[in-house]
Amino acid sequence: MPPAPRLKRVCVFCGANPGLNPAFAEAARAMGEAIAARGLGLVYGGGHVGLMGIVADSAMKAGAEVIGIIPEVLMRREVGHGAITELHVVGTMHERKKMMADLSDGFIVMPGGVGTLEEAVEAFTWTQLGIHDKGIVFLDVNNYWQRMAELLDHMVAEGFVKPEQRPIADFVASPEEALEALARFEAPAVKSWASPQQR
Template sequence: MRRLAIYCGSASPADTTYVEAARHVGRTLAERGIGVVYGGGRLGLMGAVADAALEAGGEVIGVIPEKLVAAEVAHRGCTELHVVQTMHQRKQMFTDLSDGFITLPGGVGTMDELWEAISWSQIGYHQLPVGLLNVAGFYDPLIAFNSQMINVGFIRPQHKDILIADADLDRLLERMAAYEPHETIERMKASNL
């Protein structure tokens, strides 16, 4: 994995656990020679990931929609900063530039990015690993909800392992590196859908 897209919040929660985890991700990826592709902001967890990766000598590529340049205070210290017109273009560029995705804690935008990465994987727009770093149990309810969708049958058996969740970054990276692409919807026969 040469580059990973990092999805995370632009907010800084009062609990510093989340910011420290974001800094750990940025630093670890840089130390492993893995570039960071992220939302292009300098605030919150986004800024923490970028700053830590840059401080450790890593490559950081920001992708930010024009409407959010001022709101998220674009990070001008990135290795590259791409300003795009729409959120769709942002997510497409994340996919085009990356070899996988890691989602850290965040809000609505982070959830949008995570679920779209999973959806695109199911359909066959990409075959990249989709990781979820479960910092301090933040994603326990989401992991349970994903299991519920699998158990009820809204996620096909072929797609149940797309989401790779782990509380440990090193283990998550190992599991992502070992990810075996699944059968995509575009390749499935109608009888299997």
């Protein structure tokens, strides 16, 4: 029997606003379509607004399974999506992020604000620490995430991120490239945090 495919569901982090550049919304639509075209499921933040709503609607329309997870405090503010496969309402943001991670096999980060960045950084950290072995791919629409790539490179240069951990986060230009990057991702081995001088 052939092995099960590595990717079954993809978690997409993205803004609850559409942003000012129409390219962001177009990329969200394309992302939903690309997920469905590969027969994958979408896991996301459960909202019906902004890029979240666009990627969910696009994936649903194209025939994908769509699972949303939204905390009670945001149920009204982000307008919980009522027309997806499953909508889970949880108590806290921490529960939301854990369920999103548990239900997915990798993360794609689209343009968004501080909340999107926080979700992406936590997912990176969990792979870095060996809590899970999932890749994080930034969909770098119009170079939106270029400064994030530069910051990670700076962290490596200054000795706070190991060079072998830097590839945990990839930066690509298209939804298809993002899914390809997740499919081939291999988590780095988790090593001691101490430097040789500290041991």
